[in-house]
Amino acid sequence: MSNHKYAFFLGCIAPNRYPGIEASAIKTSEKVGIELLPLKGASCCPAPGAFGAIDLNIWYAMAARNVVLAEQMGVDITLICNGCYKSIYEVNEKLKHNDELRDGVNEVLKEIDMEFKGTIDVWHLAELYYDPKIVGLKKIADSVTRPLSGVKIAVHYGCHLMKPGKERHFGDTENPMWIEELVEALGAEPVQYRNKMLCCGAGGGVRGFDLVHSLDITNEKMINLQEVGADALTEVCPFCQLQYDRGQIEIEDKFGITWGLPVLHYNELLGLAQGMSPDELALDLHAVNVEPFLKKIL
Amino acid sequence: MAVKKDYKDQVLVEKLRDRKYYIPDSNPEFIKEVEKIGLTPAHMCYQCGTCTGSCPSAPRSSYRIRLFMRKAILGLEDEILTDPDLWLCTTCYSCTDRCPRDLAPTDVIMAMRNLAARRDIVPRNFLKTTQLIYNTGHGVPNNDANRAARLKLGLEADPETTHKYPEFLVGIRKLLDHYGLKEKADRILAEGE
Numbered sequence: 001m002s003n004h005k006y007a008f009f010l011g012c013i014a015p016n017r018y019p020g021i022e023a024s025a026i027k028t029s030e031k032v033g034i035e036l037l038p039l040k041g042a043s044c045c046p047a048p049g050a051f052g053a054i055d056l057n058i059w060y061a062m063a064a065r066n067v068v069l070a071e072q073m074g075v076d077i078t079l080i081c082n083g084c085y086k087s088i089y090e091v092n093e094k095l096k097h098n099d100e101l102r103d104g105v106n107e108v109l110k111e112i113d114m115e116f117k118g119t120i121d122v123w124h125l126a127e128l129y130y131d132p133k134i135v136g137l138k139k140i141a142d143s144v145t146r147p148l149s150g151v152k153i154a155v156h157y158g159c160h161l162m163k164p165g166k167e168r169h170f171g172d173t174e175n176p177m178w179i180e181e182l183v184e185a186l187g188a189e190p191v192q193y194r195n196k197m198l199c200c201g202a203g204g205g206v207r208g209f210d211l212v213h214s215l216d217i218t219n220e221k222m223i224n225l226q227e228v229g230a231d232a233l234t235e236v237c238p239f240c241q242l243q244y245d246r247g248q249i250e251i252e253d254k255f256g257i258t259w260g261l262p263v264l265h266y267n268e269l270l271g272l273a274q275g276m277s278p279d280e281l282a283l284d285l286h287a288v289n290v291e292p293f294l295k296k297i298l
Numbered sequence: 299m300a301v302k303k304d305y306k307d308q309v310l311v312e313k314l315r316d317r318k319y320y321i322p323d324s325n326p327e328f329i330k331e332v333e334k335i336g337l338t339p340a341h342m343c344y345q346c347g348t349c350t351g352s353c354p355s356a357p358r359s360s361y362r363i364r365l366f367m368r369k370a371i372l373g374l375e376d377e378i379l380t381d382p383d384l385w386l387c388t389t390c391y392s393c394t395d396r397c398p399r400d401l402a403p404t405d406v407i408m409a410m411r412n413l414a415a416r417r418d419i420v421p422r423n424f425l426k427t428t429q430l431i432y433n434t435g436h437g438v439p440n441n442d443a444n445r446a447a448r449l450k451l452g453l454e455a456d457p458e459t460t461h462k463y464p465e466f467l468v469g470i471r472k473l474l475d476h477y478g479l480k481e482k483a484d485r486i487l488a489e490g491e
Binding site: 008010012013015016017019020022023038039040041042043044046047048049050051052053054055056057058061062065098108109111112114159160163164165166173197198199201202203204205206208209210213214216217220279280281282285 | 335337354355358359385386387388389390391392394395400402404408409411412415420421423424425426427428431435436437438439440441444447448450451452453457458459460461462463465466468469470472473474476477479482
């Protein structure tokens with residue numbers, strides 16, 4: 001039933017820290033009619049904050065190289081990380097619409113026999129899941145064999161997928177609800193919490209520059225999530241996942257506060273709902289124990 | 299004839315003529331350069347403060363995006379580029395999303411970070427990411443524990459990236475070398491050793 005093919009841009013943190021996200025993306029998308037093709041030789045997107053901060057020109061060129069790999073395959077890119085989305089989607093759009101930028105990038109790409117042509121589009125896998133023209137909520141709901149009933153799940157959208165809204169196409173950026181709808185399609189109860197759109201704290205190189213500062217932002221999110229009794233937090237960004245998951249251990253260490261809130265990428269949730277086992281998702285690699293959540297749904 | 303507000307004492311007027319609005323270390327070209335890199339007309343900022351009010355870093359530090367915007371327009375180049383707060387922006391783009399002037403304060407910060415980097419002012423973690431990408435193609439590379447986990451999942455030990463196809467690193471290194479980025483990272487990091 002695979003009629004939609006995409007080049008699968010992996011990024012860094014999913015394949016190299018949470019491989020369950022990669023495995024579940026491949027398996028869950030197959031069940032709803034999407035085929036993910038390997039994007040051979042792709043690199044880091046590269047990290048928009050940590051890398052772009054030094055020289056935006058080289059950020060454009062490196063991201064363009066990844067786009068060109070997919071152009072050569074003649075297929076659109078899909079990806080599973082908001083940081084990658086910012087680099088790959090935004091550079092693709094910028095180069096398509098800014099001749100001066102594109103010419104500059106192509107002059108550098110010439111050195112490695114590449115040329116950005118602007119022939120493909122870039123999508124986050126989550127938006128393809130939501131889009132009724134590609135997958136849609138009904139197909140997602142129909143693919144569920146183990147409904148996640150009886151659990152409250154909070155959503156973290158992450159920044160680089162949605163913002164700035166004027167350079168995206170997701171509509172409302174202050175209180176979006178489309179990922180909640182995707183959560184609902186799995187049989188779970190999505191819950192709202194204070195300041196939902198607040199950053200996880202990791203981006204812009206701040207996690208590496210000032211860990212305590214970045215954890216303080218994460219901790220504010222944890223306080224707000226605790227208030228509504230969420231059983232788990234879901235997101236569509238492995239870097240946000242890393243910040244929430246490993247961050248909770250670091251918060252324990254630096255601030256002496258224990259939260260114990262399981263954090264799962266939407267692909268991992270979808271995998272569970274489609275009957276994948278925790279082992280098939282490598283949930284044991286998560287820093288925060290996922291067991292209390294699994295006990296409620298398995 | 300309309301008279302401009304001023305002291306009546308002409309000697310004092312002369313003495314103050316250039317001092318009232320003149321800031322000795324101001325560079326009027328600075329904002330132009332920032333706008334060119336950041337691709338946003340930053341000089342149109344009218345200092346409403348929506349940016350700082352939206353900022354996750356503001357409540358927990360002295361980082362003030364509105365202040366950076368003002369200083370950029372005033373051309374206070376040295377003050378900005380040496381301020382460690384410049385690196386506390388998480389690039390969440392809330393300020394950019396909400397700016398009533400449709401500016402991108404986040405991209406102003408990014409442009410000013412680029413200009414700081416030209417002066418070799420860059421925190422070490424940023425340079426280490428550059429080195430990792432040069433060496434492996436990834437900012438966060440694979441490791442043995444993760445390789446074992448991947449195999450258990452039925453994935454290959456290395457993903458279909460530069461990890462599995464290291465021959466693609468040649469092109470990546472050419473791109474980075476074009477901008478002298480690796481040399482820069484190595485040189486600055488060596489200073490601290």
